[in-house]
Amino acid sequence: MFLSYVKQVTQLLTNFSRLCQKRRLFLKGTGQNGKVLPPKLNRRNAKNTRTLACWVSPKVKAKEVLMLFLSHYLLFPPQRENMVLLREGMCPGLDEDLVRRLRNAQVKTVEDLVSSDMEDLAQKCSGSYQALIAIRRVLLAQHAAFAVSGADLYDELLASTAILSTGNSALDALLDSGVYTGEITELAGGPGSGKTQVCLGTAAHVSHHLRQNVVYVDTTGGLSASRLHQMLRSQTSSDTEQMEALQRISVHRAFDIFSLLDRLYQLGGDGLRQEASGGSAKALIVDSVSAVIAPLLGSRHHEGMHMMSQVALALKTMAKDFNIAVLVTNHVTRSQEGEVRPGLGASWGHVPRVRVLLERLPAVGRPAIRSATLIKSSRRPCFLQAELDLESWSGCERAMSAKRTLDAAVS
Known part of the structure; x- marks a missing residue:
């Protein structure tokens, strides 16, 4: 061969x-x-x-x-090499002596066994017909692919899918109640558009209000522990609850594509179930994917595309296998017509199930307001818009902003 x-x-x-x-x-x-x-x-x-x-x-x-x-x-x-070889202990009744006799009869793989005539095979290997039938039934159950009805798939979807609120009512309404498990949701925007703020607010809300574990992968150094703690203090005055919420957030730093892939592979190997105390993680946040992928998409185009596909595959696999919600951020570019659109090209555009474009508004006196546009979704019409208040995750900041406005009006 x-x-x-x-x-x-x-x-x-x-x-x-x-x-x-x-x-x-x-x-x-x-x-x-x-x-x-x-x-x-x-x-x-x-x-x-x-x-x-x-x-x-x-x-x-x-x-x-x-x-x-x-x-x-x-x-x-x-x-x-692509066939599954018969070996001892593969199923009940398949012992070393029977495997040897089957090989002498030129039956070496599972495909050879299940496609053979059982009566003729029983005579060739001097084995029991009933035993071979039982072995064949077990091997078919282990290695054959069976059709699944649409109703069964829908029931499995309802049983496995969960919706995690982001903590911002306007963003939740735009996303059809929040981020969904088993999917990748992307936030795209330029510098200062509020991507990291939304990620921190979502992590704080999921860890405190929903009491679920969160894995946060920081690739830009933009994660601030004091800012995260400030958000939690605005949501609860209990120091114990604040510390418990912080313990549910596991932070990882990866500043290049190789570190990111290494971290994702470690998390994919049952690492998500061992990251945080009190159970498996329910949300994975990567801020941002473009920071480590975009530098590879220049002259080394083919290598960059390959690395990007590896990141996409790892994120999709983790979302499906661990039934978690994946939230990633991306930068933006401008087309020849001047239209703002998410970066990383058309190949990456097929990776996230939902894409939201964040933009700053030129409104005077409202620096925390952002425009959010739904540019891709399988559940809601595209190009829906909403105004997000980035201070909704931090009530204390809103109060301080109101106090500054009042002082300015008095003076």
Whole structure:
């Protein structure tokens, strides 16, 4: 099986050599008639990318050959390696002796067993027909994919989905009651638009009022513990409740894409269930994803897109597998027509289920008011707008602002 696969790869590189000759590019070891004369391959060095790279002349980028090799592996992988091999203890009744007899009968994988005639197989391996039927039934239940009705999916959605309030009534109304678990919600806006303020307010509200654990990943250094504590003090005067709410918020810092991916992978490996005391986390906040992804989307476009897709996959997987609400922030750019839109391009636009654009308002005397526009949603019409009061999470700031206004009017 593997030798035939090596021959296929050799033929692939032969075709690539002919293409290179047409483009006046040459491969080392190219003989007559465009045939490639590769070094001796075996199972060990055939998987070594350095072997493939040194095979190619410096005039030809090794990356091109490697990408061809990987694409061929993805399109035509060895079929036997993708099948589940039968082994002892896989299910009741499948002992070492039966596995050996099945292999002697050329039944080596689960697919071989479930697709075989049980009567004929019982005669070949001198086994019990009833035992083979029972083993086949168990293996089908473990490895087969069964159709699920839409009603069952809807019932599962209702049982697993929760709505977490952000603590701001206007934002909750715009988001159809709040952020949903199992989804990614994005806040996009320029500097000073209030993205971090909304993230801090949501974390404080979820940890104190909803008594749920929150994981906060800071990539910009904008998280302020004193600001978070100030929000909690405006919501409760009890020091004990304030400390309990702070303990439910787990803070992580990641200032580059590799640290962020490493942190997300750690959290995805049951890390969310162990982060905070009192149960698993219900919300994940990343402020912001664009701060670590955008620097990679310049000249190194392909590498940046790959890293961005890894972050997107990790966030989606965590949202679904752990049934948590994911809230991320993004920067904004301007189109050629001058229209403000979220950053990271069209590829990232498919990642969040809900997108909200935050903008400053030029209103005099109302510095904490922001305009929020719903630009993507599967539940509500797009381009709905609302005015957010960023001081709604901090009653003490509102009182101080009113006092300053009164003092200015008196003077």
